[in-house]
Every structure is written in C-alpha cells, then in structure tokens.
Amino acid sequence: MLINLTEVFNTSGKVLETKIKPESKVYSDGSSDYEIVGAEEIPLRFSFIEKGKALVSGRVRMALKASCDRCLKEVILPLDFDIDRECASPDFKAPDPDEDEEIHSIMEGYSIDTERLLHDDITINWPVKILCREDCKGLCPVCGKDLNEGDCGCDTFVPDPRMAAIFDKIMDSTKEV
Numbered sequence: 623m624l625i626n627l628t629e630v631f632n633t634s635g636k637v638l639e640t641k642i643k644p645e646s647k648v649y650s651d652g653s654s655d656y657e658i659v660g661a662e663e664i665p666l667r668f669s670f671i672e673k674g675k676a677l678v679s680g681r682v683r684m685a686l687k688a689s690c691d692r693c694l695k696e697v698i699l700p701l702d703f704d705i706d707r708e709c710a711s712p713d714f715k716a717p718d719p720d721e722d723e724e725i726h727s728i729m730e731g732y733s734i735d736t737e738r739l740l741h742d743d744i745t746i747n748w749p750v751k752i753l754c755r756e757d758c759k760g761l762c763p764v765c766g767k768d769l770n771e772g773d774c775g776c777d778t779f780v781p782d783p784r785m786a787a788i789f790d791k792i793m794d795s796t797k798e799v
C-alpha cells in the first residue's frame with residue numbers, strides 16, 4: 623500500500639495516523655517463505671521532523687509459520703515489535719550515504735510503500751534462532767530420529783583429527799624412552 627506523505631514532509635507539526643493490514647500472505651527472507659497465519663491491524667504514525675523528512679512509528683504483532691532450527695518441526699512464530707524509523711522525500715538528501723539509502727529505500731516518490739516497510743522491519747526483528755522449545759534436542763546426525771522422542775542409540779562420537787595427531791605424537795615419544 624502506498625501512503626502519500628507530501629503534506630507531512632511539508633508541514634511543520636503535521637501528523638498522519640492510519641492503520642494497515644499486511645497485504646502479502648507470506649514473508650520471504652530470500653531463501654524461504656513463511657506463511658503469515660495471523661496479523662493484527664498495524665497502527666502507523668507519520669510525523670514531521672524537518673522539511674522532507676518524517677518519523678515513522680508503529681507496532682507490529684503477527685504470527686508466522688516457521689520450522690524449528692533443530693528438529694524441523696513446524697512452529698508458530700509470534701512477532702511483536704515496534705517500528706521506529708525515518709523516511710524522506712526524493713528531494714531530501716542525508717549527508718551520510720547509509721542513512722540516505724535507509725530513509726529512501728521504503729519510498730516510492732513521495733509515498734511510503736508499507737509492504738516494503740513491513741518486510742524490512744520483519745527482517746530486522748527476525749529471531750536468530752527459531753526453536754520449538756528452549757531445550758529442543760534436535761535430530762540425530764546419524765539416523766535422523768527426533769531425539770525429543772527418545773534416544774536412538776547411535777554412536778555420534780566424531781573423533782577430532784587434530785586430537786588424533788597429538789595422541790600419535792605422544793605415543794611415538796613414549797616409545798622412544
């Protein structure tokens with residue numbers, strides 16, 4: 623959805639408030655797609671900072687279908703975060719190139735692209751690890767059994783080649799004595 627912010631960019635003290643619903647049914651991180659299974663309306667507030675520049679704030683609460691990083695079981699991932707960033711009109715130039723890129727990346731001319739804004743902010747707030755539970759035991763690297771359902775009895779000991787070399791040296795030196 624595009625929301626025109628011309629008035630906010632040009633009027634000191636101007637505030638624009640609206641509510642949006644995510645339009646996309648999935649969030650894609652470039653390699654995987656995550657279905658959005660629930661989303662509350664997102665209140666958005668745009669306020670004048672200086673000529674050509676506005677503050678964007680809001681609160682996102684949604685749930686996505688993901689899978690556990692360890693056992694691959696499906697999990698419903700709740701996201702709850704605040705949006706708090708700046709955006710700018712095409713004629714506004716920030717002195718810092720990174721900042722300039724950030725304030726224009728979610729814009730389409732004088733309008734903010736709320737889908738791009740949402741995608742950006744989900745990416746920033748995406749958890750480092752997704753687990754079905756804190757102590758998920760994951761899958762056995764040998765047979766693939768879900769270790770949360772019990773031990774499989776596989777020998778998962780992998781000898782470290784560097785350690786093996788050290789042991790060989792020790793054995794050799796003891797032989798010489």
Ligand SMILES: [Zn+2]
Binds near residue numbers: 691692693754758759
């Ligand atoms: Zn798990």
Ligand SMILES: [Zn+2]
Binds near residue numbers: 775
């Ligand atoms: Zn196993």
